[in-house]
Amino acid sequence: MFFYILKRLLLMIPTLFGIMLLTFIVTQFVPGGPVEQLVHQLQGESQTGEVATGFGQTYRGRAGLDDEILNKIKLRYGFDKPIHQRFWMMIKNYLVLDFGDSYFQHKSVISLIKEKLPVSISLGIWTFLITYLISIPLGISKALYHGSRFDVISSTVILVGYAIPGFLLGIALLVLFGGGSFYDVFPLRGLISDNFDSLSFWSKITDYLWHIFLPVLAMSVGSLAVMTMLTKNSFLEEISKQYVITARAKGLSETTISYRHILRNAMIPLITGFPAAFIGAFFTGSLLIEQIFSLDGLGLLSYESILRRDYPVVLGSLFIFSLMGLVAKLMSDISYVLIDPRIAFDEAR
Numbered sequence: 001m002f003f004y005i006l007k008r009l010l011l012m013i014p015t016l017f018g019i020m021l022l023t024f025i026v027t028q029f030v031p032g033g034p035v036e037q038l039v040h041q042l043q044g045e046s047q048t049g050e051v052a053t054g055f056g057q058t059y060r061g062r063a064g065l066d067d068e069i070l071n072k073i074k075l076r077y078g079f080d081k082p083i084h085q086r087f088w089m090m091i092k093n094y095l096v097l098d099f100g101d102s103y104f105q106h107k108s109v110i111s112l113i114k115e116k117l118p119v120s121i122s123l124g125i126w127t128f129l130i131t132y133l134i135s136i137p138l139g140i141s142k143a144l145y146h147g148s149r150f151d152v153i154s155s156t157v158i159l160v161g162y163a164i165p166g167f168l169l170g171i172a173l174l175v176l177f178g179g180g181s182f183y184d185v186f187p188l189r190g191l192i193s194d195n196f197d198s199l200s201f202w203s204k205i206t207d208y209l210w211h212i213f214l215p216v217l218a219m220s221v222g223s224l225a226v227m228t229m230l231t232k233n234s235f236l237e238e239i240s241k242q243y244v245i246t247a248r249a250k251g252l253s254e255t256t257i258s259y260r261h262i263l264r265n266a267m268i269p270l271i272t273g274f275p276a277a278f279i280g281a282f283f284t285g286s287l288l289i290e291q292i293f294s295l296d297g298l299g300l301l302s303y304e305s306i307l308r309r310d311y312p313v314v315l316g317s318l319f320i321f322s323l324m325g326l327v328a329k330l331m332s333d334i335s336y337v338l339i340d341p342r343i344a345f346d347e348a349r
Contacts, residue, residue, distance in 0.1 A: 001337060005330070012326045017091075019322050023315060024087050033079075033309045034103045090315065099316030104308055109316035112301060119290070119297035122191060122208075126216040131223040136270065138224075139231025144258060146236060155229075162225030167288035170218035174292065177214065186214050189294030215293045227270070235266040268339055 027033075078086060093100065099109035138158075142151045161169075177185040187193070191211050192204075199207060238244065239262060247257045287299035298317070305313035 001334075005334070008330050008333070012323070012330075015326060016319065016322055020091070020094075020315065020319060021087070023318055024090065025083075027309070027311050027314065028083055028086075030309065034311070094316075094319055099319070100312035102305075102313050103310050105310070105313075109313050112313060113298065113317060113320065116296060116298045116301045119191060119295045120299070122212055123215060123219060123289070123295070123297065126212060127219045127223065130216065130220045131227055132270075135224050135227035136231050136267075139228045140235055140258070140263070140266075142228065142232045143235035143239065146232075158225040158228055161221040164221065166218050166222055167292060169221060170215065170289055170292045173214045173218060187211050191295065215289050215295060218292075219289055231266070231270060234269055235262060238262045238266045268336075271335065271339055 081089070090100075097110075101108050102112060105112060138154065142154060145151050173186075174188065176182045178188050187210065191208065193199075193207050193211070196204060196207060244257060244262060247261055252261075287303050289295070290297045290300045301313065302317055304310075305317070
């Protein structure tokens, strides 16, 4: 097991390197970069006269920019060096966890991510908990009563929920319960109220849950269907195996067979997916959900950074998320061994 973990850790290095190399190359050749944006801004400010550039020179309208001014703009954004030098400089900085500063927000990439994390954590952890706490018991119940009216009705409900896109459900929830033409029950924006600091402890908890309820509901419905059906199918597969027939022949009760024998084996595919699902829930929040409910999270940050060609934020956040994803994948593989002793990665070397 030790050698397998070591091998996977070593493989993360070329994987991360390849991800960053490909992304860096793409970002360098995509039109509309920061240099082009600033030049376009200067051209838009004055088409006929002169305007101060902030570089000790002036832009002279249709005469264009002097080469000296253009070089200063490139120096400001780090585009004065060849592409390979910029890439290696970026890699060296990443090795010491220096992800640079945003071109447009004048903050470090780390500080920007920390500012957006509370929203993503709130959406992620509640979506994760609700999905697993509801889907696993529901999936087990559907498997135990397979083919019953309960199974048919619940399948219909969750499949209808799965068919409705999360952003569309979010809009519908806002219209119904956000003070539109129907009921004014939940707030329209943010995670907390403006007077949050003046509230008591329990009032703060209530206010927070009041704000997060609708976006979490909109994000959870689709995941519920997938996890519920996965749990049911996994449980049904185990029910038909020989050890279940043997347990019944020994006279064990159905409750003992279901929750002491079948459950342990049926949960292996679900439990081993916990690390990736748990970490992914924090960093894969829905951009549309954040926009609909006016939540300033990591999804919105990444989207705006791509549009504005804010390369330090794009590349820095991609590096962090890719690293977290690779670690989550490794944790999932390790959990397979811990849960199912029949698996031994070292023997397959």
